[in-house]
Amino acid sequence: MQMNGLVETPDRYGAYPRLSEGQIETLEARGQRRSTDVGTVLIREGEEGYDFFVVLAGKVANYEAYRTPDERLISVHGPGRFLGELSLFTGQAAFFTSVVAEPGELLDVPADALRELVAQDPALGDLILRAYLIRRSILIGLGVGIRIIGSRYSQDTRRLREFAARNRLPYRWIDLELDKPAEDLLRQLGVRPEETPVVICPGGQVLRNPSNAELARVVGLPAPHLAEATCDLAIVGAGPAGLAAAVYGASEGLVTVALDAIAAGGQAGTSSKIENYLGFPTGISGGELAERAVLQAEKFGASFNVPAEARSLQTREDGHVIGFTDGSELRTRTVLIATGAHYRKLPVPRLEEFEKTSVYYAATTAEALMCRNDPVAIVGAGNSAGQATLFLSKYADHVRLIVRGADLSQDMSRYLVDRVVRLPNVEIMLHTEVRELLGKDSLEALLVEDNQTGQRQLVDARALFVFIGAEPCTGWLSGTVALDHNGFVLTGRDAEEAGAQRAFFLETSQPGVFAAGDVRHGSIKRVASAVGEGSMAVRLVWEYLHTTGRTVVSAAR
Known part of the structure; x- marks a missing residue:
């Protein structure tokens, strides 16, 4: 369907479902209808506590960086669809702006009323929640949301990227080592090198090397507010x-x-x-x-x-x-x-140095994008190592799974072993241990040793993923409280x-x-x-x- 030059975004995996007439009637009992004009802003990027809107007639478009040089169209919705994403439930700031693209009519339901209704109507609640979860994943994949501008060699850049990824915050990382215009912009704004990385939040607020708590507060994560009562x-x-x-x-x-x-x-x-x-x-x-x-x-x-x-x-x-x-x-x-x-750390020289840039203890999309088309190494033989191997094989050019023991199936579930051994770009190195990490500013190679023959060799690796147990x-x-000799709670x-x-x-x-x-x-x-x-x-x-x-x-x- 095309209106005013904008084509409605097709539904993907249930991200943009249409509500039935009965569901709209149920919502209408808790909201009110309102007419809309072109250009009316319904949800503003950076806003917290916005309402739940259902499009009854007309059309609404979602934009990132609305009315700025970086404006980007995210999605377009017509009659029967509802707006918003997971931030409506979590209280986080909105990551995009919703604007009326074609005049019509909306149903406006206050967020608190929606939460009450979702608790009472499981079918409607499941539909909305599933759509919002998928929409959050889409935003993460598109890189919509906060912008983290910093060097790949900065430990604080990595800290902020990991915090955003772990909290499922949509973000885009701009590497100062590769993006010259971004570096020039920071210089024009008077941002000193020691003040990077810089985080640009929804709504335009700029944070200079913020702590995790400061970033959480600005984007609306439930930061500490511990009450006096017990x-x-x-x-x-x-x-x-x-x-x-x-x-x-x-x-x-x-x-x-x-x-x-x-x-x-x-x-x-x-x-x-x-x-x-x-x-x-x-x-x-x-x-x-x-x-x-x-x-x-x-x-x-x-x-x-x-x-x-x-x-x-x-x-x-x-x-x-x-x-x-x-x-x-x-x-x-x-x-x-x-x-x-x-996760335990490898007992090798220069580990702490490379942890800032090239050593990881998790394998999520954030880490995978860092090593796209590069050779990587994974150390470990449990299920975490197996899952990481399957996932990273989709991004990395070549994956080496380094296993200290002689049998991969000793600690890894059979279904994972069967899948890992069939991957064409995965090399399994049994009875092998890492002895040295090599590189200048970031990891370039590993020196590994066969613990049966003592033979050593160099293997290319731009990133090292470590899954060797936990403390x-x-x-x-x-x-x-009483602990055992390894520090676990009795x-x-x-x-x-x-x-x-x-x-x-x-x-x-x-x-x-x-x-x-x-x-x-x-x-x-x-x-x-x-x-x-x-x-x-x-x-x-x-x-x-x-x-x-x-x-x-x-x-x-």
Whole structure:
């Protein structure tokens, strides 16, 4: 359909569905009709808290950088379609501007009214949520959203890009090493080299080398705003275990607060695709799984605070106090430790130097685009390494999978092994270890050694991906709860053997403090088991509150 020279964007994968007459009538009971004129701005880039609009007649176009030299048309919608994307639910700033392209009529539904309706009408809610999730993925693929301008050799540039990617923020990276006009522009604006990278946010606000917290605040992420009142359950870590606990805790009526130092999703959130998770036969990316879980938990009333890095845990008579690196505190009746684990690092010279530019511990689109058409190496033999190999093989010119052992199937699931060995641009190097990283400003090659013959060779690699196991994120718990010799949290009988008088299955040596997921001693390092432990922990929290006679905050209100 063509109107005023603009062609309506075809529906792709359910991103732009049309509402039925019955669904429009349901929405109309909570909104109002309004006539529209050409040029009327409905949603403005950088705006927070916009309404939900359904096009009844006429046409609406979405633009990035509307009425600027960088203006770009994103999509066009006609009658029956609705506007917006995931930011309407999350409270983030809008990443594009919606403008009336042909006069007609709209249905305007306040965002709060839409959220209530979505909770009451699952079919309509699923339709809108699915479309918004796909639209967010489309924006990420198009590079619409914030612009990060910085050098590929800058550690802060990498930090900001990883923060945006982990939080599923649409962004475009402009490399100062390759884009001369961008460098000239920064010079004209008086931006000094030490002030880069620069972030241009929706709406035009310019940030000079912002912290993660500052960027989160500007784009509308749920930055820390910890209340004075005591909550029922504080979840430290928003990986699969923490997200499951947030969903079940909030749905069971507990005042629930979830916190994470970087982004929701944890280690699983960095996975390009999880193919063996129940209920997703075609697989799902870790980022999308986390995004869905956050929306689900928020629907039940859970609060999320990102970034919020815990640094201490104290026990008091009326509960516990969590201290954060910014000096703030949160009082809570119970705590769930779900901080997971972080990847181990290779014991090789110059690792820290190349970590700024060429060494990665996740394989998402952000990292893949950095090494498009280049040779890359992956170290590891578990499922994370296998998934990374499958994903990166679509972008990299040549992939070398470096495995210390002699059998790839020892730690990797059979379905992954079968697919990896069939990839034409993947070379599997068994019983091989990395000895040196070589290069000037960025990685150029690896010196590897056959650990059976001792023979060494150089292999080309512009990027190195490391998946060699994990270490628990428990440094902030030192002296607070019992840990095993590797730093994992002891729970249940293990906690009792360490001195606890009586502990529930997932309870630590400190009464009222629980642990779930990869951070727990004896846990099974799988997404499904972490989700199960997170949900189970909520039931044990209820038992603890009941047996100790503590009042649930929500019940007291």
